[in-house]
Amino acid sequence: MLPLPSTDQDLRCPGFCDCRFPSCVDVANHKGNIPDLVTCRCGEDSGNGLEWQWHHTENSDAQVIGRDIVFHPTYSQGTAIVRGEQPLQQDKVHFWEMRIITVLAGTDVMFGIGTDSVNLEQFKFHFVSALGTNAQSWGYSYNGKIQHCGDQLPYGQKFSQGCLVGIYLDRTRGHLEFFLNRRSLGVAYTNIPTDPHVKIYPMVCSTAAKSVIRLINSTSQAATLQLRAFESLAKQPQKLDELRQMPGLKRIMQSYWFLAPPVRYSRCSTNLDLDLCDEAVLSSSKLRLGRKQKYRETDDVNIDEDLYANAHKIPVRRNDSGDEEYVSSIHEFCDEYFHYLL
Template sequence: MLALSNTNQDLRCPGFCDCRFPSCIDVANHKGSIPDLVTCKCGEETGNGLQWQWHQEHDSDAHIVGRDIIFHPTYSQGTAIARGEQPLQHDKVHFWEMRVITALAGTDVMFGIGTDNVNLQQFKFHFVSALGTNAQSWGYSYNGKIQHCGDQLPYGQKFSQGCLVGIYLDRTRGHLEFYLNRRSLGIAYTNIPTDPHVKIYPMVCSTAAKSVIRLINSTSQSDTLQLRAFQALVKQPEKLDELRRMPGLKSIMQSYWFLAPPVRYSRCSTDQELDLGDEAVLPSSKIRLNRKQKYRDSDDVNIDEDLYANAHKIALRRPDSGDEEYAASIHEFCDEYFHYLL
């Protein structure tokens, strides 16, 4: 089992985009369906749609409306747990991503996985961090911690409304990894059962009244040499860029988009100088683990700022004189700089 410590975990992660989301007052006063208050589609035009959806459990306080889970639509008296409609196959890798529609508060809101032995009604009248309370589930909390067998460990930033939470499950290797706003947080657990007889489902739990989580994509891919080759290539951005220019490989790369997802950040999350329309290829979780370990003992270094922000501050404007040689040298410098960062 691996877990990352983050010196900046007390800072709440900004939303993925600048779209407006409903305030707590809007949600409290709205008489209709809460998801109707949201028009944001940022980040949803990726992947191959939904290969599974949520399962409506009888007599549950988690109501399923299409892609949305509406937890405790009237008031909360405990913890509601929702799971996917089908188990995740043992011989595949799985990725799914969820958008946090409402502000998160209360005891806990968690994202993760669990076996078919998880009792979805167990904490109906108790406010607890439900995912990871025992050996049957693994969870990632909005407070930035992960939990399994009742042990909570620091892992990433706190997050709330507007954020994208991604989960990458490799059932062939038993690895579980979480993403926040399309950035990998590193491998959280390496003890996920690979036994084909163990049924594992996507799960979300919440104690917060009128909290809404939306599934925006879900995909499963067979463990093939092609997938592993692409997984290795994402560690080399320059090679990946070459592949993107080959028309015959577009459909293949689209199938594995989650290994190098497009990034778009809110203007509230970084310095105003940044070009926020840029897309970046994410480094592998192993590289990010090493980077974070390097700065683990430093309290005055912002890891994400160190790795990403400076690269965007390099101006790529063509000189007024039209000097092509000068422009080429600038691009060469930028390529070298990005290669160093990634």
């Protein structure tokens, strides 16, 4: 018998945590504030601080309620675009993170940036992938594609409810990078204007009725030599762990938390709090569980090397009878591999 084809849901990135999120039926029937339906157990809603909020305009078909954006609260008749309340400074690097509260559907839901030339009302009565339609904006779609100047390119997995979308903008270099569930997807664009006279804002757009996005973190840091040094160490977990043991560096590392953000998989363990920013190890599209090569203490391995070189060394564990066995799932694989790294 031939295997059944994978569904679209199978291809989507799973949620970041196992917090309770509202179903489509809950959202459709709820008469109050939709974000109130979320029950957070992982603590991510507390965030790491906010340096800016969303900007509310009267003519927009989106409600801004504190950190939350409720797109098309009654019904959708086009695309609503919301931007941050202030431009992102040219001499800094910026990171912000958004949590997807509702199931995403429809033409498109996008996360990204745009200049002050973007007309937020342009597609109010049209269903389009608004961010990246021209040279004034750059967008990352929930369908796993990036867009700029109308050109869509494959970039990452599809994603929806419960996922965390992070954006890392280096305005000093003109680089734009996206994160999905605290995993870097790599630099998407290197053509972001570095001209201090060009105003660039965080932006989100959606065509989906009653779709909700929550801003949980936003920070900006000067592009100093210290920051560049931490960037270089971000993919060396052992070195980062050694730095965390030094009391004088703890406060500094907290300022650069987004370079090695905490990854919590509460489906596996509520106590799991790991620091890793490397999509090559964690991305389910790249894992090769069939490669049964086990790690031994006698192997000549330099764990200070880049993680890409060691991602294939999957350790084994012993079962109750004392026999060795290989891990059998993505989550178990991550647990075992993290024990090896840390």
